[in-house]
Amino acid sequence: MIDKATLYEALAVLVAVVAGGVAWRRFHPLSFWFGVGFPARAVWLYATWLHVASACKLTHKRRRWRISLDTVPVIGSASREAMAVVERRHLRRVEVERAPRLGIIRPSRLGWRLPIKLNDGQIPDDFAKVAERLAHAWRAHAVRVLDSKPGKVVLIATRKDPLITVAPMAPTPDDLLxxxxxxxxxxxxxxxxxxxxxxxxxxxxxxxxxxxxxxxxxxxxxxxxxxxxxxxxxxxxxxxxxxxxxxxxxxxxxxxxxxxxxxxxxxxxxxxxxxxxxxxxxxxxxxxxxxxxxxxxxxxxxxxxxxxxxxxxxxxxxxxxxxxxxxxxxxxxxxxxxxxxxxxxxxxxxxxxxxxxxxxxxxxxxxxxxxxxxxxxxxxxxxxxxxxxxxxxxxxxxxxxxxxxxxxxxxxxxxxxxxxxxxxxxxxxxxxxxxxxxxxxxxxxxxxxxxx
Ligand SMILES: Nc1ncnc2c1ncn2[C@@H]1O[C@H](COP(=O)(O)OP(=O)(O)OP(=O)(O)O)[C@@H](O)[C@H]1O
Ligand SMILES: [Mg+2]
Structure with missing residues (x-):
């Protein structure tokens, strides 16, 4: 049985943590992004990738051998009603979905950068076509596709539109033209x-x-x-x-x-x-x-x-x-x-x-x-x-x-x-x-x- 004092203490700590987080996010959004927002986003992104890739039709189906454990009813000889259950192992060919392999996600001030190894037969354009879907799935402002090397793409996601406010540029008299x-x-x-x-x-x-x-x-x-x-x-x-x-x-x-x-x-x-x-x-x-x-x-x-x-x-x-x-x-x-x-x-x-x-x-x-x-x-x-x-x-x-x-x-x-x-x-x-x-x-x- 938890006593009331401990409960109040736990609640007070929770409220303090939430309030601190809100204040941190409000007054120093960039460090909040690197410290909290990005790690949480990265975990969520890896965890949901198969599902997102499947919804964007980026997965490939593959047939694989899988061992499965089946329970088989056995009808006893003494009485037709008497039943026993035995477990049998089966080797089966099943279809599995395979999403393009994700590389190491890296944060940037504006969002993140994610390298991806293409599945066989895929081209960067397959990702460019679904960039908007990916942006929605990842709650990002936009996703752009860079084809960095053969067989790989890098997705650049921006959290919010960086063009909403643009500070004046410093004149650059030294760079001719x-x-x-x-x-x-x-x-x-x-x-x-x-x-x-x-x-x-x-x-x-x-x-x-x-x-x-x-x-x-x-x-x-x-x-x-x-x-x-x-x-x-x-x-x-x-x-x-x-x-x-x-x-x-x-x-x-x-x-x-x-x-x-x-x-x-x-x-x-x-x-x-x-x-x-x-x-x-x-x-x-x-x-x-x-x-x-x-x-x-x-x-x-x-x-x-x-x-x-x-x-x-x-x-x-x-x-x-x-x-x-x-x-x-x-x-x-x-x-x-x-x-x-x-x-x-x-x-x-x-x-x-x-x-x-x-x-x-x-x-x-x-x-x-x-x-x-x-x-x-x-x-x-x-x-x-x-x-x-x-x-x-x-x-x-x-x-x-x-x-x-x-x-x-x-x-x-x-x-x-x-x-x-x-x-x-x-x-x-x-x-x-x-x-x-x-x-x-x-x-x-x-x-x-x-x-x-
Ligand atoms: N980069 C910018 N950031 C913020 N506001 C802008 C920017 N560019 C233009 N504007 C706003 O839009 C208004 C119209 O811009 P501007 O006069 O450059 O358009 P324009 O294309 O030259 O139009 P027109 O064809 O009528 O001459 C500006 O007065 C300004 O308020
Ligand atoms: Mg004008």
Missing amino acids: TVRPGVLENGRPWVIDFKTVPHWLLAGATQSGKSTLMNAIIRGLAPQPVALVGFDLKGGVELTPYADRLSALATTRATCVQLLEGLVSELTHRMADCREHGVRNVWRLPEHLRRTPIVVVVDEVAELFLMADKAEKEQVAKTATALLRVAQLGRAFGVYLIVCGQRIGSDLGPGVTALRSQLSGRVCHRVNDPETANMTLGDMDPAALDAARAIPTETPGVAIVAGSDGSWHRARSALTTEAEAETAAHAHRELTTPWAQLVRTTPRAIPDDQAA
């Missing part, structure tokens, strides 16, 4: 490195976060020794605030053509420089001959391709051709593109489709029409397209980011206001290279007898 506009879903910084992926397409419906991302990129590039050139046919409303840091800004169709011709001419010069020195790109030129890298920012690309009347047809054609040339030649000769658009459809003409194929970096915010999502991510992993379609209106700035290597991430830009980007542009205005110094417009032949 690299900006960190936000964070990726895995908690790592989102890095845009123009030297690795030279041209970017930023798509998104209205109020989806395109300008905010552009602000973050301009703020990141402003302190770097790069030239910025703007194209803004929405009357310059988007890019004029950064005019201090722009070497040139085109706000009319005529200036667009003029600036693009200037860029193509400069590219021809850079190409000739490389040929003269027998190198394949500007980064291999002797340092004193290297020209300032140029980042071309195009706001609302559709405006460049739409024509109000036939008179504009020639200018549109010239713009499309020159922009395509800049994209084709730019990657080797230090001219990079950021092309922004609400709607990027094939109805804007073949120029858009050709340009898109040159823009290997893709950022797809929430979009309204499936064609824009298709044009932005359609040639990537179909799962990226599904993830883009699932971006809710309540989280502007969330986007699917895909690089040229086929990998993709959910990411969110840090909220960077126009005023912040304008302040950065103004503060670093002394780094602006005047247009006349930036581009060489005198005709120059490319030597064709000194192959690189």
Whole structure:
């Protein structure tokens, strides 16, 4: 018999433990996760794996020999009613379910990482298809599949959406042509490195976060020794605030053509420089001959391709051709593109489709029409397209980011206001290279007898 005092004591201890746990979780959720949440989750996950894998159709059936113990009734000879029971061992072939073997689960700040050995005949895609089911079964925000080695996958689970709040990124003036506009879903910084992926397409419906991302990129590039050139046919409303840091800004169709011709001419010069020195790109030129890298920012690309009347047809054609040339030649000769658009459809003409194929970096915010999502991510992993379609209106700035290597991430830009980007542009205005110094417009032949 437990006396009352002991019972009260036990209850008091229980209440103290629960209250302590609640307070720990509330005031230091990260250490609570590592100390309590993760170990409990890991035990539960291993214990329920066969059941979860079976529900997700990840198990294989195998026939196995099993010894089973059967009880057999024996009817006695003296009386028909008298029965005895004997136990007999039987060797039987039975069907057993076999789940893919789990490796050692490891915690991370955002969730956990679980390596899994694939069953024979399985491929990583089998797991990618049921990633959402696994996320629900494990009470996780999302599960992503990495195929690490042949025969193995690593599942990355995130407990809650890390993109709900994104802290502003520190400017990184030391990394030339690299900006960190936000964070990726895995908690790592989102890095845009123009030297690795030279041209970017930023798509998104209205109020989806395109300008905010552009602000973050301009703020990141402003302190770097790069030239910025703007194209803004929405009357310059988007890019004029950064005019201090722009070497040139085109706000009319005529200036667009003029600036693009200037860029193509400069590219021809850079190409000739490389040929003269027998190198394949500007980064291999002797340092004193290297020209300032140029980042071309195009706001609302559709405006460049739409024509109000036939008179504009020639200018549109010239713009499309020159922009395509800049994209084709730019990657080797230090001219990079950021092309922004609400709607990027094939109805804007073949120029858009050709340009898109040159823009290997893709950022797809929430979009309204499936064609824009298709044009932005359609040639990537179909799962990226599904993830883009699932971006809710309540989280502007969330986007699917895909690089040229086929990998993709959910990411969110840090909220960077126009005023912040304008302040950065103004503060670093002394780094602006005047247009006349930036581009060489005198005709120059490319030597064709000194192959690189
Ligand atoms: N990364 C972000 N984090 C938090 N809020 C954001 C983020 N990006 C955008 N927003 C919010 O969404 C609003 C709209 O964003 P933004 O102006 O960048 O959209 P947009 O795609 O450029 O729209 P439009 O096509 O109309 O120009 C911003 O005013 C801001 O309040
Ligand atoms: Mg905008």
